[in-house]
Amino acid sequence: MRTLHHHPLHPLSRVARVMLAEKGLPFDAVIEKPWERREDFLMLNPAGEPPVLVEEDGTVVAGGLPVLEYLEEAYPDVPLMPREVAARAEVRRIVDWFTRTFDREVTENLVGEKLIKRLSGQGHPYAPAIRAGLANIQYHMEYIAFLSERRPWLAGSSFTVADIAAAAALSCVDYVDNVPWDKVPEAKDWYARIKSRPSFRGLLTDSIPGCPPPRHYADLDF
Amino acid sequence: MRTLHHHPLHPLSRVARVMLAEKGLPFDAVIEKPWERREDFLMLNPAGEPPVLVEEDGTVVAGGLPVLEYLEEAYPDVPLMPREVAARAEVRRIVDWFTRTFDREVTENLVGEKLIKRLSGQGHPYAPAIRAGLANIQYHMEYIAFLSERRPWLAGSSFTVADIAAAAALSCVDYVDNVPWDKVPEAKDWYARIKSRPSFRGLLTDSIPGCPPPRHYADLDF
Structure with a gap:
């Protein structure tokens, strides 16, 4: 299953959750407290910030804007940006x-x-x-x-x-x-x-x- | 002529200048001191930050990351991102x-x-x-x-x-x-x-x- 590491009160984490839902992409949500600087999380994103998306094939997408652009590029069927x-x-x-x-x-x-x-x-x-x-x-x-x-x-x-x-x-x-x-x-x-x-x-x-x-x-x- | 409003010591303005040069796109450079909050510049970018790119047809692209993504989308012949x-x-x-x-x-x-x-x-x-x-x-x-x-x-x-x-x-x-x-x-x-x-x-x-x-x-x- 696709996994999203996020924090509930982090705006860009919320953007990722809403985009995934709009595009109909199911995911497991893992709450990440960035101030704990958890070792395994830092391996996913050295910047230590949510959100991080991990696809079923192991692809890691780290950081709010990278996740936003990735979701739009990888799942264009429900577009959340215009074409022009x-x-x-x-x-x-x-x-x-x-x-x-x-x-x-x-x-x-x-x-x-x-x-x-x-x-x-x-x-x-x-x-x-x-x-x-x-x-x-x-x-x-x-x-x-x-x-x-x-x-x-x-x-x-x-x-x-x-x-x-x-x-x-x-x-x-x-x-x-x-x-x-x-x-x-x-x-x-x-x-x-x-x-x-x-x-x-x-x-x-x-x-x-x-x-x-x-x-x-x-x-x-x- | 295409115009780039930039500040010489603003990193994302520098990104825009280098991308334009890599892609072989000529431009007029206008130095913008964001702290002056020049009225005409705020009309181009209400956030008051360089860079702002104005295309010959009047298209305005405001902000460092928007300019970066725009240049890559609008001028893909010299790619500065991989395809995958x-x-x-x-x-x-x-x-x-x-x-x-x-x-x-x-x-x-x-x-x-x-x-x-x-x-x-x-x-x-x-x-x-x-x-x-x-x-x-x-x-x-x-x-x-x-x-x-x-x-x-x-x-x-x-x-x-x-x-x-x-x-x-x-x-x-x-x-x-x-x-x-x-x-x-x-x-x-x-x-x-x-x-x-x-x-x-x-x-x-x-x-x-x-x-x-x-x-x-x-x-x-x-």
């Missing part, structure tokens, strides 16, 4: 935005400080970082609203990995209850459409022992 | 390593502190960051040595964007004279092979006013 090169570039621009810019400005400050620090025994949250994350997320929500007012989906006319990357990032922050849904209704509407997709269900049942999500987290009518 | 999907995943794993892990652990600490801070008027270098960068680069050089002892090129049997990404990252640190070449001769040998490629020449003539590179920077026998 310029349209693909726009998808990747938005993926880059939500896997790098959003991560640095929002996820690290909120999920990192409030949850990952606690899980990994790295001490207490740093209040100024949380304040920065809360200020920054507003701007990103407005960017989602800006895009989704102009296009059916974030990168254009079809549902793509750009939507998956943005929703995966937001869903991690929603787990710590820091998404201001009601302040930006256009972004909420877009997220509601993704949240109701069957491929997203696995994410909504995640619950970390001792750190459960808020009540609305799994609710399709949030 | 698992081999491509290995290329992308190494690209990810040198554009993200190396950037965070080395480039930001050395090029960021010593040069970008000065150019952008953000104050003085932070000595502990420089010490961390100097300690970290040793490990990355050893990783290059490890890979190049086992394979003709970093990701396998052919020259790929993995080599370009690693060399682009190292070349920025070499500009501030912080690569310990003589301590890791295998990494030096690998870099010497890339440094002598015609596609790399443009990078070696870079000179920032008031911050020239060290003498050996452009020397093929360094």
Whole structure:
């Protein structure tokens, strides 16, 4: 069986899970706590980061963007990127935005400080970082609203990995209850459409022992 | 004419320049200082980061990895990735390593502190960051040595964007004279092979006013 090493609150791990589900590819999920730097995991990915996909034939695909591109290349039957090169570039621009810019400005400050620090025994949250994350997320929500007012989906006319990357990032922050849904209704509407997709269900049942999500987290009518 | 908006000491901008040269694609280069947040540039890339490629037909490709993937898709005649999907995943794993892990652990600490801070008027270098960068680069050089002892090129049997990404990252640190070449001769040998490629020449003539590179920077026998 195909195996995905992932962490439930790691955005690019979530992207891999949703892509696998969208493409109808079954997999065994192994939770990896990257801060433990497990020897066997470092053999799979020397960078020590999830996700890592191991195919039945032993092929190892290590790292979030490599897994994303691999799944699209190896399983093109359910496409999650358009065909045309310029349209693909726009998808990747938005993926880059939500896997790098959003991560640095929002996820690290909120999920990192409030949850990952606690899980990994790295001490207490740093209040100024949380304040920065809360200020920054507003701007990103407005960017989602800006895009989704102009296009059916974030990168254009079809549902793509750009939507998956943005929703995966937001869903991690929603787990710590820091998404201001009601302040930006256009972004909420877009997220509601993704949240109701069957491929997203696995994410909504995640619950970390001792750190459960808020009540609305799994609710399709949030 | 095709235009590349880039910054000379930004590793992914360097990747774009080398890829364009390898593929024989002429371009006008526009230097972009991302810290100035120039309005017209933000229209091209809301994330405010180079590189941005503008094609003659007006197609805009924004961001380092989007430009990398675009150039490979749009101009496949001179391939810089292998064809086989698992081999491509290995290329992308190494690209990810040198554009993200190396950037965070080395480039930001050395090029960021010593040069970008000065150019952008953000104050003085932070000595502990420089010490961390100097300690970290040793490990990355050893990783290059490890890979190049086992394979003709970093990701396998052919020259790929993995080599370009690693060399682009190292070349920025070499500009501030912080690569310990003589301590890791295998990494030096690998870099010497890339440094002598015609596609790399443009990078070696870079000179920032008031911050020239060290003498050996452009020397093929360094």
